[in-house]
Amino acid sequence: MGVHDAPAWLVPAFTRNVLEAGGTAPAEDIRRTADDLLERWTRPDRHFHNLRHLVDVLARVDELDEEAHHPELVRLAAWFHGAVFDSADRKAYANRGGEDEAASAVLAREQLMALGVPERHAQRVADLVSALVRHSPDPTDIDCAVLCDADLAMLATEPQRYKAYLNDVRAEYSHLPVEDYVRARVRILHKLLARPSLFVSPLAQAWEEPARQNVSAELQRLEKELAKLEAAAAAEPSASGSADADA
Template sequence: MQTNLFNKWNKIIKISKIENFQEINNKWWNIINERYNEKQRFYHNLTHINELLNLEEQFNCKLKKSEVIQWSIWFHDIIYDPTRSDNEELSAKLFIDFSNDVKLSEQVISDVNKYILATANHTKVKSDEEKDTDLLYFLDMDLSILGTEESVYNAYSDAIKKEYSHIPDDKYRIGRSKILQSFVDAGYESLYKTNEFKEIYGKKAINNLKNEIKKLQQ
């Protein structure tokens, strides 16, 4: 996977026509690896990034701003501390540091910053953002794990539980159940924003969420 990821990293570096190629790789590729391999990460790691980049390739023909989505994928979880509530803001700030180093266009910087911040609440897209179909695809990609096969979903839910091991078990069960139930109550048409993800992942996601809620309440 590491070689595959490095190839994808080089791909977006070239798409963005970044100068000082070797220098940038030495600095930021190391930062990417250090951050996403932190000990508290069991799901929000490079495997997650790789899966989203695969989805970006799968749906690339539907996208208008592939460059924006790829940078958003790489940086949306670069800061991840389960004990904090401002990970998205901090991730966006680190992306700004990166963009200053590599001199991305102002439009790309603005869009990626917006996309990263939007992951703070996937199901509530602002009215002025609803027409940005690329943003909707990006958010759906990030939630695609919810609609995967049962064994994959169970591994995901186990990993999330490990990431929140600092929370007492009873409190975790109550909090996690409440969040998942809100997704179930809203329905898959609220969970996913694009027709493709609703069709492919929607109903399976609701079934997975219901099954996890049952387990949490046992």
């Protein structure tokens, strides 16, 4: 899905949200910023964290927006939350994924203020983006909860779509050796399941059970795969030793 494949409503929606947040820039400047963001979301190294993911997050925000105090700021944060992306090894091994929330937050503040959005609103969007580093929002901060829940909602999709999501995530980190990727993914899944609740906002509670079922099934499969990989690695030295002895 490239920039030209973007749904027709995306740029007008971004423009409306910027204006609702207090932006004063001409419509042309707002559209130019939207186009820049779309170009970021459609770069070829993005297999999951791409335009489809942005649209999905915005759609989930729509499902939860009656709970939000400032839904326009939540939607702007959704636009910026993965704007800066890099699936390089150092980020993957840090278990942060490719989304650079810190850099994306800085970009959000700079670009929104350049569009005339008041500093307090631009900073609030940046803070919402930064909160996605931990995905553990304060339950009293409902806007943050809505954004975090919308971003994690893919965990609760039907099994076939969840499988497609896993294939896309693996494609983003295809440069990682299988065992390294599986180990990192297992750690992430254990952390998710250790949470008292994956979702915080009241309307998102319906996603809790299907998400846990998907995550648990994936963890079970990956732990079996990891055991096989470890067994194969342990067998290699002895096999090599036998070959040397035979020689």
